[in-house]
Amino acid sequence: MAPPALPQEMNPAALQSSDSANEFPVIDLQGAHEEVVKQIREACIGWGGFQIVNHGVPPALMERMRQMAKEFFALPVEEKWKHSASSPTTTVDLFHGYGTKEFGTKGALDLGDQLRHKTWPLSARAYEQWPTYPASFRDTEEEYLQQQEKLCQHLMELISESLGLNPSYLNDFFGEDYQQTFLVNHYPPHPDPTCTVGIQKHSDFSGLTILMQNVEGLQFIKDGEWIMAKVIPDAYVINLGDQIEILTNGLYKSPEHRSLLNYAERFTIMSFASPPDAKVVGPMAEFVTKSRPIYKTRTYAQYRTEVMTIPHMAKALVADA
Numbered sequence: 001m002a003p004p005a006l007p008q009e010m011n012p013a014a015l016q017s018s019d020s021a022n023e024f025p026v027i028d029l030q031g032a033h034e035e036v037v038k039q040i041r042e043a044c045i046g047w048g049g050f051q052i053v054n055h056g057v058p059p060a061l062m063e064r065m066r067q068m069a070k071e072f073f074a075l076p077v078e079e080k081w082k083h084s085a086s087s088p089t090t091t092v093d094l095f096h097g098y099g100t101k102e103f104g105t106k107g108a109l110d111l112g113d114q115l116r117h118k119t120w121p122l123s124a125r126a127y128e129q130w131p132t133y134p135a136s137f138r139d140t141e142e143e144y145l146q147q148q149e150k151l152c153q154h155l156m157e158l159i160s161e162s163l164g165l166n167p168s169y170l171n172d173f174f175g176e177d178y179q180q181t182f183l184v185n186h187y188p189p190h191p192d193p194t195c196t197v198g199i200q201k202h203s204d205f206s207g208l209t210i211l212m213q214n215v216e217g218l219q220f221i222k223d224g225e226w227i228m229a230k231v232i233p234d235a236y237v238i239n240l241g242d243q244i245e246i247l248t249n250g251l252y253k254s255p256e257h258r259s260l261l262n263y264a265e266r267f268t269i270m271s272f273a274s275p276p277d278a279k280v281v282g283p284m285a286e287f288v289t290k291s292r293p294i295y296k297t298r299t300y301a302q303y304r305t306e307v308m309t310i311p312h313m314a315k316a317l318v319a320d321a
């Protein structure tokens with residue numbers, strides 16, 4: 001009997017095209033306001049994400065954060081392991097602390113290690129999971145998170161406006177006790193980046209993702225092809241999470257994405273913004289039309305509980321009402 005075919009999610013060569021006309025959008029946040037809002041709407045409808053330049057986060061701080069990450073991941077594993085979490089604290093959590101990539105437990109080989117922790121609300125901070133080496137890691141991270149929060153609020157305003165809503169709509173919806181998670185992914189350099197993926201196809205179950213990458217690897221699926229998010233120095237890649245797709249009843253999509261390995265060591269430094277666990281998330285009335293799917297309404301924690309049981313976590317719960 002022939003062995004089963006490699007699932008497309010795990011095959012780095014699947015659906016790749018070198019001469020695609022599709023390009024992941026890049027938006028200059030210093031552009032004319034109306035134009036920026038329009039570009040965001042188009043990008044969110046067409047892709048579910050975009051890159052941003054001139055976003056206001058000081059490049060020197062971004063560089064310091066990258067340097068901290070590089071030095072931490074270069075430590076021997078027993079040192080990194082001092083910041084590991086033995087297991088998730090609730091059944092709907094991913095692990096927090098240092099560890100290997102969790103998607104591997106869903107049956108595919110994802111290559112890399114990572115450091116994840118909750119950073120907002122303040123009560124969720126477990127400082128034992130924050131690196132103590134390099135010595136300035138924690139201070140740098142604190143400073144970096146403040147900038148991430150500012151940027152996230154600004155993006156939420158722009159996205160709200162792009163939906164024709166009051167600029168404060170999404171920030172109010174996520175609320176003061178919204179959840180922010182910090183994640184550093186580390187993918188070792190690989191002599192054959194086609195042998196497996198760094199992280200397989202998935203959408204983010206949260207609200208909004210902000211990511212910086214040092215070398216190429218992140219891809220978004222568009223018209224059935226994988227399109228690389230090009231590396232632009234000091235830019236951020238922004239993508240919507242499933243909660244925004246649900247809120248907008250599918251007008252804006254949380255994009256499916258994955259990461260390839262690279263010949264070079266690859267780092268991504270990310271922050272995710274999500275609603276509080278108990279927040280009830282369902283389509284807003286103004287987006288419910290006959291021509292678009294209607295999504296189920298449930299709490300953010302319920303959504304995660306369901307998504308965690310689905311292999312590959314890919315667009316798990318789309319239009320399932």
Ligand SMILES: O=C(O)CCC(=O)C(=O)O
Nearest residue numbers: 185199204217218259268
């Ligand atoms: O590291 C990357 O390039 C992407 C990681 C990612 O998509 C995630 O952690 O959700």
Ligand SMILES: [Fe+2]
Nearest residue numbers: 202203204257
């Ligand atoms: Fe992701």
